[in-house]
Amino acid sequence: MSTTSISLPPTIPTPAAHTAPVGRTARRRLRITHHAGFWVTAVAFIVMMAFNTVPTPLYALYQQRDGFPTVMITVIFAAYSIGVMVSLFFAGHLSDRFGRRRLILTAVLVEVAAAVMFLLWSSPEGLIAARFVAGLGIGILTATATAHLADLRRIARPAATLGFAATIAGVANMGGLALGPLIGGVFAEWIPAPLVTPYLVFLAAMVAVGFAYAFVPETVVPVPARDREPYRPQRVRVPRESRAAYWAAGIGGFAAFAITGLFGSVAPTFLAQLLHQSDRFVAGAVSFSVFGAAALAQVVFARLSTRRQVVLGVASMVTGLLGLGAAALTVSAALFVVGAVVAGAGVGLVFRGALATAGTLAEEGSRSETTAGIFLLGFAGMTLPPLLVGVALLWLPLVPAFLGFVVLVLALILWAGPRMVRATAA
Numbered sequence: 001m002s003t004t005s006i007s008l009p010p011t012i013p014t015p016a017a018h019t020a021p022v023g024r025t026a027r028r029r030l031r032i033t034h035h036a037g038f039w040v041t042a043v044a045f046i047v048m049m050a051f052n053t054v055p056t057p058l059y060a061l062y063q064q065r066d067g068f069p070t071v072m073i074t075v076i077f078a079a080y081s082i083g084v085m086v087s088l089f090f091a092g093h094l095s096d097r098f099g100r101r102r103l104i105l106t107a108v109l110v111e112v113a114a115a116v117m118f119l120l121w122s123s124p125e126g127l128i129a130a131r132f133v134a135g136l137g138i139g140i141l142t143a144t145a146t147a148h149l150a151d152l153r154r155i156a157r158p159a160a161t162l163g164f165a166a167t168i169a170g171v172a173n174m175g176g177l178a179l180g181p182l183i184g185g186v187f188a189e190w191i192p193a194p195l196v197t198p199y200l201v202f203l204a205a206m207v208a209v210g211f212a213y214a215f216v217p218e219t220v221v222p223v224p225a226r227d228r229e230p231y232r233p234q235r236v237r238v239p240r241e242s243r244a245a246y247w248a249a250g251i252g253g254f255a256a257f258a259i260t261g262l263f264g265s266v267a268p269t270f271l272a273q274l275l276h277q278s279d280r281f282v283a284g285a286v287s288f289s290v291f292g293a294a295a296l297a298q299v300v301f302a303r304l305s306t307r308r309q310v311v312l313g314v315a316s317m318v319t320g321l322l323g324l325g326a327a328a329l330t331v332s333a334a335l336f337v338v339g340a341v342v343a344g345a346g347v348g349l350v351f352r353g354a355l356a357t358a359g360t361l362a363e364e365g366s367r368s369e370t371t372a373g374i375f376l377l378g379f380a381g382m383t384l385p386p387l388l389v390g391v392a393l394l395w396l397p398l399v400p401a402f403l404g405f406v407v408l409v410l411a412l413i414l415w416a417g418p419r420m421v422r423a424t425a426a
Contacts, residue, residue: 034152035152038156041104041145042172044104044212046175048206049138051111051180051206052134054180055131056287058188060272062124070266072124073269073390074266074389076265077265078383078386079131082135083134085379088139088379097223100218101216108209111137114134142375143375145172151220153165167299170295175291175292181284181287182288184198185280185284188280188284246358248423251377252351252353252413254380256381257351257378257380258408258409259347261381267286267287268287271283271336289337293344293345310353310424313349313353314413314420316346318346319339320339320344321343324340324402326339328398350413354374385405
């Protein structure tokens with residue numbers, strides 16, 4: 001997937017009216033420093049994102065055990081993405097009102113509940129329910145953790161820009177998503193009880209990072225109940241003249257996350273059925289390479305301007321998608337892996353650019369809300385195109401269904417990419 005990036009625009013400062021004074025926060029009991037809290041938040045972000053992709057190489061084991069069709073894998077995966085979108089729509093923006101810590105600790109509790117569900121209810125119906133619950137937690141987590149990292153960095157290093165926080169948020173998001181399939185592949189291939197042990201390990205890890213995160217300083221002063229506006233679901237307030245640029249960023253994010261959705265769901269099936277590679281560790285490693293390339297690209301090219309990152313990201317996505325299409329036609333495992341890595345690098349840069357573009361359009365005091373809107377569109381991309389592939393496989397052979405996905409995502413990124421570049425041009 002969930003699964004995310006993946007960064008925060010470095011040009012939007014935290015509104016002063018919503019930021020807790022450093023002195024007041026420092027006096028609170030049992031609080032660690034903002035600098036240490038930054039890294040605790042990043043680790044918690046990584047662990048929870050990894051938990052949400054650890055099932056990727058395990059789906060084939062569930063399928064072998066229960067005998068369900070490939071479309072069920074995409075339904076299980078879609079349940080996660082739908083959970084993310086529901087959560088983003090109803091709660092992704094609430095940390096601007098109630099504070100970052102309260103929302104992230106809620107996300108930890110939800111992810112712990114999902115891990116327990118995986119352990120106790122492993123039928124296909126249980127997997128759908130557990131993935132949906134896990135998605136709810138990630139929907140709360142993504143925009144909130146991204147905003148909290150920026151807040152903590154600004155307070156710990158007032159003279160520094162937010163570019164470092166943006167990069168770490170991107171690495172935590174995509175890096176966590178990358179580690180999950182690799183860890184799941186190790187468990188699937190070499191560790192006893194592979195449908196139980198990974199969830200026990202991550203359950204313990206999430207309890208540990210949740211406990212540590214409880215001592216991270218809050219950076220937002222919650223709005224008193226008497227001063228709060230009535231609750232409303234997600235809404236993105238963007239000036240009318242900037243809406244076209246915002247939608248271009250959202251469609252770019254949609255296309256980028258569609259690729260992560262494919263490699264989080266049916267790519268192992270593609271490897272097994274077309275390329276005759278059924279090793280579960282290899283399946284996990286290929287998914288790892290996509291998410292890992294997305295995270296690494298954000299680090300390697302962090303010093304480039306947002307505009308150059310978007311140009312490079314669009315070019316990488318287009319090149320990688322063409323490579324994946326060629327791999328399907330020529331039945332080439334090597335070309336498939338190369339195309340996946342190149343496309344993955346583009347995913348990281350395009351989604352980082354999408355958030356940066358949207359962030360420059362955010363109105364005062366609505367950073368988390370605007371970020372949540374882009375994540376909402378991104379996870380829609382993670383849901384719909386892979387689900388369409390799964391449904392198409394009921395009637396079409398694997399290659400035409402896969403090529404249809406490639407054509408769809410190519411069309412989206414070729415439409416959105418130039419508009420994103422124009423929106424970020426200096």
